[in-house]
Amino acid sequence: xxxxxxxxxxxxxxxxxxxxxxxxxxxxxxxxxxxxxxxxxxxxxxxxxxxxxxxxxxxxxxxxxxxxxxxxxxxxxxxxxxxxxxxxxxxxxxxxxxxxxxxxxxxxxxxxxxxx
Amino acid sequence: xxxxxxxxxxxxxxxxxxxxxxxxxxxxxxxxxxxxxxxxxxxxxxxxxxxxxxxxxxxxxxxxxxxxxxxxxxxxxxxxxxxxxxxxxxxxxxxxxxxxxxxxxxxxxxxxxx
Numbered sequence: 001x002x003x004x005x006x007x008x009x010x011x012x013x014x015x016x017x018x019x020x021x022x023x024x025x026x027x028x029x030x031x032x033x034x035x036x037x038x039x040x041x042x043x044x045x046x047x048x049x050x051x052x053x054x055x056x057x058x059x060x061x062x063x064x065x066x067x068x069x070x071x072x073x074x075x076x077x078x079x080x081x082x083x084x085x086x087x088x089x090x091x092x093x094x095x096x097x098x099x100x101x102x103x104x105x106x107x108x109x110x111x112x113x114x115x116x
Numbered sequence: 117x118x119x120x121x122x123x124x125x126x127x128x129x130x131x132x133x134x135x136x137x138x139x140x141x142x143x144x145x146x147x148x149x150x151x152x153x154x155x156x157x158x159x160x161x162x163x164x165x166x167x168x169x170x171x172x173x174x175x176x177x178x179x180x181x182x183x184x185x186x187x188x189x190x191x192x193x194x195x196x197x198x199x200x201x202x203x204x205x206x207x208x209x210x211x212x213x214x215x216x217x218x219x220x221x222x223x224x225x226x227x228x229x230x
Contacts, residue, residue: 042220042222045217090159103208103216103218105161107158107160
């Protein structure tokens with residue numbers, strides 16, 4: 001029972017390079033999220049997808065794009081990486097949004113990204 | 117803008133001590149408050165609180181919410197070294213596109229020495 005799986009676990013990029021972080025969940029959840037975690041700042045929402053076919057910006061979307069490929073998969077793309085994007089990135093999923101769902105989010109193990 | 121503040125930011129105790137972690141919040145149209153434990157990797161869910169005054173309990177951990185004073189506490193009794201982690205508090209607002217989006221606090225780093 002894998003839950004939320006993220007790849008890769010670690011990545012080092014040079015400024016200006018691009019890359020895609022992958023996330024997949026096997027819990028048949030409708031909603032998926034991308035966060036970044038920086039020291040002393042908790043988790044900040046980058047983008048989310050309330051359901052398959054929809055995506056919306058979170059608190060810190062600049063420099064990122066996302067794709068909800070299907071119900072299971074939600075990817076995060078850095079088109080031109082910058083040192084300010086050095087962080088730990090977490091993907092999460094939940095059953096769904098709206099008043100009829102308990103929004104308990106389940107997290108992947110994270111991707112540690114360094115941009116030089 | 118929704119805001120969550122946790123205190124203390126870090127705490128060092130010895131095994132067997134009891135600790136209380138605090139979480140205060142400002143959120144428009146509160147729906148729920150969640151506690152997570154983060155060891156080396158993924159945050160793992162502990163509790164969800166939606167009603168004031170009802171204690172949630174799991175083993176040595178318990179949590180309670182005060183919606184009037186806008187805070188929650190997480191208690192850990194008889195701490196063990198395995199309780200060493202970052203404890204995260206998050207709140208969810210209700211209504212429109214706010215459903216499902218969590219605002220996290222900075223976290224409290226708990227270190228339990230043998």
